[in-house]
Amino acid sequence: MPIPARQAAIAAAVVAIAGLGVAGYAVMRPAPDMFAQCRVDGRPAPIGGPFTLTDETGRKVTDRDVITGPTLLYFGYTFCPDVCPMDNMRNALAVMALEDSGRMVTPVFISVDSGRDTPETLRQFTDVMHPRMIGLTGTPEQVKAASKAYRTFYQIRDPEDEYYLIDHSTQTYLVFPELGFVENFDRDVEAEDMAARVACFVDAWTASQAAKTAPAGQ
Secondary structure, three states, X not given: OOHHHHHHHHHHHHHHHHHHHHHHHHHHOOOOOOOHHHOOOOOOOOOOOXXXXXXXXXXXXXXXXXXXXOEEEEEEOOOOOXXXXXXXXXXXXXXXXXXXXXXXXXXXXXXXXXXXOOHHHHHHHHHHHOOOOEEEEOOHHHHXXXXXXXXXXXXXXXXXXXXOOEEEOOOEEEEEOOOEEEEEEOOOOOHHHHHHHHHHHHHHHHHHHHHHHOOOOO
């Protein structure tokens, strides 16, 4: 091959490789964050995942059965003397405020105390908090898997004590169907502030759902 032709071939190969690099970058670049305007500390690390548990009616359910719309998840236990009742009531108050503005969010309470929290016990607890709050329990293995997926912590202080206490994480997780986890809320966030922040996420999600179903060209 004559030298000019060889140089042209090499140049073409370089351009092609560079093009592949740009294309690869475009593929690897993270998708735009539809919730960017709602976040306080930027996009959180990805957590969450599928789970199989038992609801407060005794029915076996999966995450797809439970997370059918905007959902607030909290891990705790009904025998908790103070933290869990306060946190779940805060979540319930936030949900009520969201309802008043026409935004429906489902509060969910996942028990980490499979030894004592029966479906009936959970139903009594959630009914006090909010009529739409869903209580979930399961086998120790199922609860551990759900907790691990959301990177929560729990540990029984003294398993030999009949009235044992459980140390556990106290964050609340906002999740959406298909998208999964999008934000977490520490327990020092007040109900009013939580409702305002969740509303932003719900509105962004609702807009994205509407865009998906809108006729082409609109």
